[in-house]
Amino acid sequence: MTITVLGPGCTNCRTLERRTLDVLAQMNVQAAVEKVTDLDGIAAYGVMRTPGLVIDGKLVWQGGVPSVEKIRELITASR
Amino acid sequence: MKEWVKFALLAAAFAALYAAPIDAPIVVSSIAAGLGLLQEYARLHVLTCLVPAFFIAGTIAVYVKKEAIVRLLGPTTAKRIAYPVASVSGGILAVCSCTILPLFTGIYRRGAGIGPAVAFLFTGPAVNVTAILLTGSVLGWDFAVGRLVAAMVIAVLAGLLMASLFRGHDKKNADGSFAAGMGGDLPYANSTVATFFLLQLGVLVVFGMSMDPLLKAVLVVAMIVAALGIVFLKFRKEHNLEWVRETWDLTKKILPYLFVGVFIAGIIEVVVPEEVVTGLVGENTILANAIASTFGAFMYFATLTEVPIIHKLMGLGMGRGPALTLFLTGNALSLPSMIVLFRIMGTRQAATYILSIMVLSAAAGWLFGELL
Numbered sequence: 001m002t003i004t005v006l007g008p009g010c011t012n013c014r015t016l017e018r019r020t021l022d023v024l025a026q027m028n029v030q031a032a033v034e035k036v037t038d039l040d041g042i043a044a045y046g047v048m049r050t051p052g053l054v055i056d057g058k059l060v061w062q063g064g065v066p067s068v069e070k071i072r073e074l075i076t077a078s079r
Numbered sequence: 080m081k082e083w084v085k086f087a088l089l090a091a092a093f094a095a096l097y098a099a100p101i102d103a104p105i106v107v108s109s110i111a112a113g114l115g116l117l118q119e120y121a122r123l124h125v126l127t128c129l130v131p132a133f134f135i136a137g138t139i140a141v142y143v144k145k146e147a148i149v150r151l152l153g154p155t156t157a158k159r160i161a162y163p164v165a166s167v168s169g170g171i172l173a174v175c176s177c178t179i180l181p182l183f184t185g186i187y188r189r190g191a192g193i194g195p196a197v198a199f200l201f202t203g204p205a206v207n208v209t210a211i212l213l214t215g216s217v218l219g220w221d222f223a224v225g226r227l228v229a230a231m232v233i234a235v236l237a238g239l240l241m242a243s244l245f246r247g248h249d250k251k252n253a254d255g256s257f258a259a260g261m262g263g264d265l266p267y268a269n270s271t272v273a274t275f276f277l278l279q280l281g282v283l284v285v286f287g288m289s290m291d292p293l294l295k296a297v298l299v300v301a302m303i304v305a306a307l308g309i310v311f312l313k314f315r316k317e318h319n320l321e322w323v324r325e326t327w328d329l330t331k332k333i334l335p336y337l338f339v340g341v342f343i344a345g346i347i348e349v350v351v352p353e354e355v356v357t358g359l360v361g362e363n364t365i366l367a368n369a370i371a372s373t374f375g376a377f378m379y380f381a382t383l384t385e386v387p388i389i390h391k392l393m394g395l396g397m398g399r400g401p402a403l404t405l406f407l408t409g410n411a412l413s414l415p416s417m418i419v420l421f422r423i424m425g426t427r428q429a430a431t432y433i434l435s436i437m438v439l440s441a442a443a444g445w446l447f448g449e450l451l
Contacts, residue, residue, distance in 0.1 A: 008181055011328055039184040039423060048149050048185040050178065063146065067317070 001031040001078070006042045006052035006062070013037075013051040015065050020053070023071045029079075109346045116345030116387065117338060127286035128216040129334070132209040135279045137326030139208060141318060142265060142272045145172055149182075152191045152199070158242075165195035166234040169202030170211075179203035184423055192249035194242030197432055198234040204382070204410045205230035209333070213386045214406070216287055218393070221451060226406050229443040233407065237435050245428055271313050278306040333382050340384025344391040356395040363400035363448030368441040371401035375408030376417075376437050385409045400448020407440035 003020060007013025017035065024031055036042055045052060045059050052062035053071075055078040066074070100106060148171060150156075151164045165186070172182060179200065187196035206227060215223035242249070281302045285295060310319055360367045380388070389402050389409075397405075412433060420429040 010178070011332075039180055039419075040188075042181050043184040043188045046185070046189055048152075048182055048190070049145065049172070050181045063149075 001029065001075075002056055003031050003033045003075075004054035005033065005035045006045060006047050006054060007035070007037065007050040008039065008042070009037050010050070012065050016051045016053065019065070019068055019071055023068060023075060027072065027075065029075060031075075105349070109349045112349045113342040113345035116348075116391070117341050120338075120341050120387065124213065124216055128213055128283060129209070129337075131279055131283040131286070132212040133326050133330050133333075135212070135276065135283070136209050136329050137322050138272075138276055138279060139171055140325040140329075141322045142267065142275065142314075143171055144265070144269075144272075148172060152186050152195055154190055154192070156191055158191075158194070161191040161195040162198055162235050162238055165191070165198040165238065166202050166231045167206065169199055169204070169234075170206035170208055172199075172203075180419060180423075187423070192242065193245055193428070194238035196238075197241045198238035200432075201234040201237055201411050201436060202230050205234075205407060207382065207410070209329075210383055210386070210410065212283060213383055216283075217386050217390050222399075222403070222406075225403055225447050225451065229403065229407060229440075229447065230411075233436065233439045233443055236439055237432065240435050241428065241432060244431060248428075265318060267313065271309060275306060275309045278302045278309070282306075336381035337383045337387075340381060341387040343384075344387035347388065348391045348394060351392075351395060353395050356392060356397055360392075360397045360401035363398045363445060365441070365445060367398060367401045368404045368445045368448075371397075371404040371444065372408050372437045372441040375405045375410075375440070376412040376433065377414055378409060379413035379415060380409045382410075398448055399451070400444045400446075402444070403447045404440050404444025407443060408437060411436060411440075 003024075005013060005017045005020065007016065013035075017033065020033060024033070036045075042050060042052065045054060045062075047059065047062045049063040051065065053060055053066070053074065055074065058078070060074045060078065061070075148164065148168050152161060152168070156164075169179070172178065183196055183200045183203070186199055187193060190196070211223050211227055214226055279302075282299055285298050285302070288295070310322075314322075360371050385406060389397070389405055392405075393399075393402050417429070417433060420432065423429075424432065
């Protein structure tokens with residue numbers, strides 16, 4: 001599983017990245033977490049409001065920092 | 080940082096301290112003026128304006144329903160709707176500058192196209208709630224309203240101009256996904272959020288009015304109690320935590336720079352000779368507005384710092400017209416933002432955008448200076 005955090009590097013994007021890493025550790029899921037910070041790269045996913053979350057190439061979230069429970073749900077749904 | 084760079088910086092700082100004429104009158108009076116202005120802001124503007132303004136900005140960031148607004152900037156929206164929405168949404172969607180560029184890129188590449196994208200890009204930083212409120216508190220509400228209205232009008236004009244010049248751009252845009260957001264808007268009635276917003280705005284406005292102190296205190300306390308009532312009775316705990324976190328985040332991001340800006344503004348008053356200011360931008364001429372426009376375009380003002388600096392420049396004799404011009408270009412353009420623009424839009428479009436903003440801002444400033 002590859003998880004991509006989309007965001008230019010503001011607080012919200014860092015919060016999302018940290019929560020994602022926490023959830024992965026809790027769930028004991030192996031995944032590569034990468035970040036896309038350049039604006040064209042973010043726009044290529046059709047994301048308007050950062051941060052966004054992409055799991056295995058599919059955009060699953062954008063427009064705010066999701067709660068820890070929501071992230072767990074998104075990861076479970078993509079497995 | 081490399082070790083030798085650290086050493087060089089340290090040595091330079093030490094050499095400067097060694098040689099600096101610390102007790103020269105100009106140094107002493109500069110520092111005194113900087114501190115004096117900081118105290119003035121701390122006493123007059125921090126509690127009564129900035130604190131409520133940050134809470135208001137936090138409210139917008141958390142409680143205002145943004146997905147509906149972003150949807151109106153999509154590729155299928157009629158232009159007569161997209162332009163006005165783009166020109167006001169900057170203040171609602173982009174409380175911090177790091178959200179402006181992703182949204183701009185999205186609208187530009189996938190959404191309503193180059194015109195509304197440009198309108199949004201310009202008003203994003205210019206129609207910033209905290210900046211408008213601080214402008215009103217420091218320089219008067221005619222200035223705040225002038226700044227707001229001029230920014231919106233210029234945004235639409237610049238957008239229309241870009242769209243007509245670069246008609247080919249939007250054709251390539253038609254395909255591709257445009258997702259407004261998946262966060263799901265919060266489950267609160269619009270009227271609740273609006274009341275909450277207006278109560279906080281009320282606190283700020285009443286603080287700024289001259290009235291009987293007892294009446295003022297009663298009104299302010301009543302509005303704070305009512306706002307807290309909404310917080311505890313209507314809103315969920317997790318969203319309130321988000322609201323406090325967002326407010327605190329903005330405060331941390333903006334306040335330190337503002338204090339530095341205020342200190343610098345105090346020094347400007349001592350160091351910059353009055354004749355230079357009155358000579359260059361004292362009268363409301365075309366040339367003076369052009370100078371203010373160019374200076375603002377290249378100068379970088381961190382959010383809100385333009386207010387104390389323009390405040391002090393006006394104290395030195397800057398005219399009202401050039402001051403408004405400087406407000407308009409000072410926020411919207413800076414050397415770093417221009418570099419990003421050239422990368423996203425390409426040379427021709429970016430240069431046209433920057434030039435049209437500079438010309439329109441100078442014109443708006445001139446008009447403001449003539450009429451009011």
